[in-house]
Amino acid sequence: MTPAPTRVLFVCLGNICRSPTAxxxxxxxxxxxxxxxxxxxxxxxxxxxHTGESPDKRAxxxxxxxxxxxxxxxxxxxxxxxxVDFDLILAMDKxxxxxxxxxxxxxxxxxxxxxxxxxxQGPEEVPDPYFGGADGFEQVLDMLEQAADAWLxxxxxx
Ligand code: 4NP
Numbered sequence: 001m002t003p004a005p006t007r008v009l010f011v012c013l014g015n016i017c018r019s020p021t022a023x024x025x026x027x028x029x030x031x032x033x034x035x036x037x038x039x040x041x042x043x044x045x046x047x048x049x050h051t052g053e054s055p056d057k058r059a060x061x062x063x064x065x066x067x068x069x070x071x072x073x074x075x076x077x078x079x080x081x082x083x084v085d086f087d088l089i090l091a092m093d094k095x096x097x098x099x100x101x102x103x104x105x106x107x108x109x110x111x112x113x114x115x116x117x118x119x120x121q122g123p124e125e126v127p128d129p130y131f132g133g134a135d136g137f138e139q140v141l142d143m144l145e146q147a148a149d150a151w152l153x154x155x156x157x158x
Contacts, residue, residue, distance in 0.1 A: 006155065007040040009082055010115065011100060012092040015045030015075040018126050018140055019092060020055040022115060024068035025144045029152055038155075042086075046099040048077030056130065062137035066145075083108040090115040090151075093125040116143065118150040 008026070012018035023043040030036050054060070055070040063070050082089065083104050089112045091097035100112050116124050126143050129136030 002037070005038050005040045006088065007086045008042075008088045008090065009078075009086040010041070010043040010090050010092070011046060011078060011096050012043075012126075013045055013047050013096060013128065014050045014130065015043055015077070016050045016053055016056045017059045017129050017137070018144075019043035019045065020070050020073045020075070021059050021063055021068070021137075021140060022090070022092070022126075022144045022148070023073065024063050024070045025141070025148045026151075028068050029148050033152060035152070043073065044076050044078045044082060046078055046096050050075040051077055058134065058137050059129070059140075062134070062141055066141060078103075080105070083110055086110050089113075093128065115151075116147055118147055118154065122146075 010019040010022040010026070020043050023041055026041055030039055053075045055073055060070045078100065087110060089100060089110050091100055091112070091114055094114070097112065097114055104110070104112060114124055116122065116126060123143070126140055127136065129140050
């Protein structure tokens with residue numbers, strides 16, 4: 001029998017910069033490794049201000065330069081059913097993490113943790129690039145690529 005896919009939700013504040021980029025990078029890595037069937041991925045924001053919007057143009061452009069397509073994604077807010085529908089909920093920063101932990105029902109089976117926690121060294125948080133310059137989006141991509149590989153190395157081995 002085929003094992004059930006691992007369901008992963010990437011979460012930031014607005015769901016237009018960091019978490020859609022994380023989803024795009026993760027999807028590309030799954031494709032490269034032939035693991036698409038083993039995972040279901042999505043992203044969401046702890047805030048709903050950008051619901052229905054495409055990812056930020058700067059995030060989309062920076063991602064496209066590295067071969068990641070974010071164009072089909074649309075922003076949505078975290079919803080209560082996410083705590084049932086996902087096995088792993090990965091927050092981009094500590095504020096996102098606190099928000100998720102505060103609203104998670106006691107019954108949730110989901111593992112809720114920082115995306116960067118998979119790397120033993122280095123920054124714990126993916127910095128919010130929204131109010132900064134183009135460099136911020138490149139830095140976010142560098143971090144997300146490294147952590148996505150680390151998550152998949154671990155999942156494949158376990
Ligand atoms: P994200 O970035 O959380 O990485 O999507 C942000 C996007 C929008 C806002 C803040 C952060 N905002 O305040 O509208």
